[in-house]
Amino acid sequence: MKAQHLKIKEYCRISNNRVLLNDELLLEDLGSDFITFIKLAYKKMDTNYPKFFKMDDLSKLGFLATDILLKTVTQDSEMPKNIALVFSNSASSLQTDRKHQESIVDKENYFPSPAVFVYTLPNICLGEISIKHRLYSENSFFIFNHFNAEYLHDYASSLIKTEKADEVLCGWINCDVDDYEAFLYLVSTEGSIAHNKEEIIKLYTTK
């Protein structure tokens, strides 16, 4: 069975104003706010995708973490890759929901905008990534109170076992009032880290 030999090929973390790819620290900018930091990260990571600036914070965060992991993989490929996206978080799209809510709360000052409203769904982030990396693949966005390694593990294994995906980009992308966090890992048939619940938790908790 294919699924028994699944590995974690690569992983990326963006949190506490640091960007890490596998064990390597790519960027650190302590002290700046999220907007300043994510702009800097966009520049330093050679993202080069002007549509990035139209995205909400959740999409920016998920887009950037994915781009760091997949840029070389999808750029060098003629054929679209079958990489599923399985993201999760605890705050859904609440940061943008609050923004839309502010625009409709006062009848005298009523200004709902489609450019904001479209981001009031967490899976829009998956859509942005799919467009950039030409992924005509499985997309699922789950909401858990806390990072849930077991569910992500089982779901990713199932997608590869049933040949719905060749690889699965999995993880946690969260933006809330005071904090943000991105942790993504690529489940594949290649790699050196075993794909099991314990290893996923280990990678997630090593910050």
Next chain:
Amino acid sequence: MNKTYLSYNNIVSSIGFDSLTVVQNIHEGLSGISLIEDENLFPNPFYASVIDSDYLEKAFKKLKPNGEYTRLEQMMVLSLDKIIQASGVALTDRVGLILSTTKGNVDTLDPRNPMPAERAYLGTLGHIIKNYFGFSTEPIVLSNACVSGILAISTAKRFISQGTFDKVFIVGGDIVSNFILSGFNSFQAMSSLPCKPYCKQRSGINIGEVAASILVNKDQDNLPSEAVEILGEASCNDANHISGPSRTGEGLYRSILSAFKEAHVGPGDIDYISAHGTATIFNDEMEAIALNRLGLDAVPLNSLKGYFGHTLGASGLLETIIGMHSLYHNTLYPSKGFTELGVSQPLNIITAPTAKDLNCFLKTASGFGGCNTAAVFKKVQS
């Protein structure tokens, strides 16, 4: 691989609080869409399918709940309660709980809402439902725009086939809120009349609210007579646009193709299509293109949005349940609101209740973020 079945089911909607009543009402051509005048929801009168609040409250009070519950929580509890009771399933650590919703308790973000805004966290909603019934496992909330309801069925099947659970209860729900109405209105997507999917005169969507629930089961015993087997399912992104459907229907085309592959069926095996049909110009046209690319243009098809409006995260689940009953009754139900074909490719829209031997149906959905899902269901042979 394990087989998986859709079993006990319930719908809480503006045209009934159980599946049988709802299906009977559809057979009789009753729509839940009406003109609503409520300035707390929207500044101008609008067409929507809204559950009667007094009726909901009375039905919920009969359960003798402890504590305060939001409108959506009441709808979800009422719906799920019926199928947990009917199935007699004990909520052990082998039984999962999946919620499908796009916006959950988003109405609590409104400062005028008496409930705390923290209630808008979807994980909180999941735990409220979990604790009400005493589920032993962590709830899984799926929020994947308008494909959530059907993707929740796929998700349940995937967790069962992976061995995570033996049975999964799914409850899907979204409410009509000023949040949603103002947003879709800003997109100019709302129709000023009852919606008319695939029709030449269509002019956009109506929003609706339901809670729907279903038991997904790997055992063939203890199935109700309308049970179906999930033969295959898939979900593919358009990789095209975040708020507009693909002009070629690429993601939907790929989803159906992939679901067919897993189901080992072809277009000739499909007796009925329960399509998405939101009644926007672009969505319905996209579906017509995708279905024609697959040679599915002659298969009888309906959209149920003319009865319930677009019920967002619940729609796929709701419409799958109606499809199950359609198969069981060997009856095709009309696509309400349709008079004259208004897409560029042929489709076989159902215009009157029609008796026909039905064995297999295809359910599809598409949504913001470029997501699409398709699933194939087959009658359980008794």
